[in-house]
Amino acid sequence: MAFYNPSEDSYFLTEVLKEKIKDKKIKVLDLGTGSGIQSQTLIELGISKKNILASDINKSALQQVKKWGVNIIESNLFSKIPEKFDLVIFNPPYLPESEFDNEPDTTGGKNGDEVIVEFIKNLPNHLTISGRAFLLTSSLTPEKKWKKLAKEKGLKITKIATKKIFFEELYIWEIEVQ
Numbered sequence: 001m002a003f004y005n006p007s008e009d010s011y012f013l014t015e016v017l018k019e020k021i022k023d024k025k026i027k028v029l030d031l032g033t034g035s036g037i038q039s040q041t042l043i044e045l046g047i048s049k050k051n052i053l054a055s056d057i058n059k060s061a062l063q064q065v066k067k068w069g070v071n072i073i074e075s076n077l078f079s080k081i082p083e084k085f086d087l088v089i090f091n092p093p094y095l096p097e098s099e100f101d102n103e104p105d106t107t108g109g110k111n112g113d114e115v116i117v118e119f120i121k122n123l124p125n126h127l128t129i130s131g132r133a134f135l136l137t138s139s140l141t142p143e144k145k146w147k148k149l150a151k152e153k154g155l156k157i158t159k160i161a162t163k164k165i166f167f168e169e170l171y172i173w174e175i176e177v178q
């Protein structure tokens, strides 16, 4: 199975990682690693490969990242990942399914927010006390459900970046334990 080719959303997240990551001694989970572009950026920023875990449901994506010496795990969201991280990064499948697109790397379910809602459910168990997540969503992704859930879980949500692309806006959210 092919993996997600880096696209505008991927490059948007790499820009934000370069701007926001100051401490290089952190343990990071690159969830839904795809081509591994975010792991590659983390390495370029000076984060040790041994402190990066790349995960995906797509095996072929993981083989590529493994070649760079990054730790890998095949996992549906956090299902096989017991640890906590200082940073979790996730450019998830965030579009609603349509007759043109129902691929697991782009569509997050019927409404588009299903994978994100599942991610938020377990996120608090995987952040260190001062840990945070960077989550990418789109103006086409329903926001109400995942934000309500995040607040119920005691998470603080801040929109830290917006990018206008052809037919939608992309957002990056910083999510922290309050």
Ligand SMILES: C[S@@+](CC[C@H](N)C(=O)[O-])C[C@H]1O[C@@H](n2cnc3c(N)ncnc32)[C@H](O)[C@@H]1O
Residues within 6 Å of the ligand: 003, 004, 005, 006, 007, 009, 010, 013, 031, 032, 033, 034, 035, 036, 037, 038, 055, 056, 057, 058, 061, 075, 076, 077, 091, 092, 093, 104, 105, 106, 115
């Ligand atoms: C939009 S792509 C992003 C890929 C890469 N991180 C990037 O920024 O280009 C979403 C990735 O999430 C993976 N994915 C989808 N559902 C997942 C799940 N439930 N658990 C883990 N990974 C998932 C897909 O296989 C795909 O590689």
